[in-house]
Amino acid sequence: MKTKKPALPPPTKDGVSGDNKHAIHWFPGHMKKAKEEIEKNLRKVDLILEVRDARAPLVTANLDLAKTFGSKKRLIILNKANLNDPRSTQLWKAWFLAHKERVLFIEDYQPKTLKRLVREVKEITAGPREGLLKKGINPPPIRMMVLGIPNVGKSTLINRLCRHKKANTGDKPGLTKNQAWAVIDKGLELLDTPGVMPPRVQSEKEGRVLCAIHAIRDEIIGKQKVANFVLEKLIKNPTPEFTQRYGAVTSDKSPQQFAEEIGETMNLVKKGGEISPEKVFERVLADFRNGRLGKISLEDPPDVE
Ligand SMILES: Nc1nc2c(ncn2[C@@H]2O[C@H](COP(=O)(O)OP(=O)(O)OP(=O)(O)O)[C@@H](O)[C@H]2O)c(=O)[nH]1
Ligand SMILES: [Mg+2]
Known part of the structure; x- marks a missing residue:
């Protein structure tokens, strides 16, 4: 007996149907x-x-x-x-x-x-x-x-x-x-011509890359995930620009821990003086997109990976 494929949830305004976590x-x-x-x-x-x-x-x-x-x-x-x-x-x-x-x-x-x-x-x-x-x-x-x-x-x-x-x-x-x-x-x-995305982004990993370069809007993946993705890369391979801007980092530090430090160093606080994670994510993404964190590759050739 043929089973009917379940219909995708209706797309949101952006067209994201969010039917599974990966695609x-x-x-x-x-x-x-x-x-x-x-x-x-x-x-x-x-x-x-x-x-x-x-x-x-x-x-x-x-x-x-x-x-x-x-x-x-x-x-x-x-x-x-x-x-x-x-x-x-x-x-x-x-x-x-x-x-x-x-x-x-x-x-x-x-x-x-x-x-x-x-x-x-x-x-x-x-x-x-x-x-x-x-x-x-x-x-x-x-x-x-x-x-x-x-x-x-x-x-x-x-x-x-x-x-x-x-x-x-x-x-x-x-x-x-x-x-x-x-x-x-x-x-x-x-x-x-206007930029055109494929109808489907293969994985969340690709989604993070696409969002980091701002081919898709931050809301699709979420600022926190994308900023952490950028920080993770830079903690592993810090560029001189990154260290100069945010301070030295040891590779055992998690993106979350380092984001806290960035908040302190750059005084990214909410009303009341508490660190604002939102402001840190926004700063990291803006700095990355403006090239202020140095020259960073986001994908290796397949044979090299
Ligand atoms: N740093 C840097 N920024 C660039 C370069 N080329 C383009 N940009 C910036 O990238 C952003 C997007 O550039 P656009 O030319 O509008 O891109 P597009 O492909 O026409 O974008 P859509 O019309 O949205 O599809 C702009 O802020 C540009 O200033 C580059 O070689 N280096
Ligand atoms: Mg254009």
Whole structure:
């Protein structure tokens, strides 16, 4: 006899159904709409620039969206490499090379890296365009769609490529609401798109990474869990910036104990002078997201783990 699969609890406003502790099912309505728009516009572009966060190159991929790419060519951009531990970036470069995937790490939007991006785009799209030139037809501009999960820096990248502010940016998931074309010189056009998360986050561990980089809102995982996750990493491998900001820490200290100390050091107190855990979590997350705790990797290549 067939048993009927139990229905998921109704999603909350964020689309989190919370049916089990490990996977986070969610798909807010606006992301579903954005995904449909992306699928509709895919045929209009020559190339996909898939932007991910260099601190977590696989966790920040949207494999669900990637299924719709078909044979469309893509270039993976690993953004915010300036916030990643350089040793991790080297490991990931080797990993992508071994997996024959074309990637470009972007650190501080250096002009030479942006020029390299344009060069790679031209190389990838050269074939069909040469065909047109041979027939005496002037090829149309190269059109690219910039895709990725929220807050990975899609709009910032577009602004840097255009050398002026075209798209709204900000450390907040879901800032870009609509698709918009931007023109870079020399026959290149870019389509900015709203960040889209896959409908399901695989595990709470991934959820913590995604929340730490602010691809999903703090409320989805909870500030305490995410701040503790960041602290745990830094207690194990303290960066000079972390020690300078919060003081030295011994590896036997738990994130909770250290959070108390941070509260004292930084005078993060409630009315009445008691340490405010909420303020400590907020401070840790803000410091991490602003790069004030140094260069920190959030994911190792699978073969290395
Ligand atoms: N430190 C650092 N911050 C960056 C970098 N690139 C982008 N940011 C910041 O990251 C935040 C998100 O950037 P956006 O360009 O708005 O990201 P997005 O992918 O367009 O986000 P959505 O539109 O929400 O999907 C902003 O606060 C940027 O200033 C970088 O290379 N380094
Ligand atoms: Mg944006």
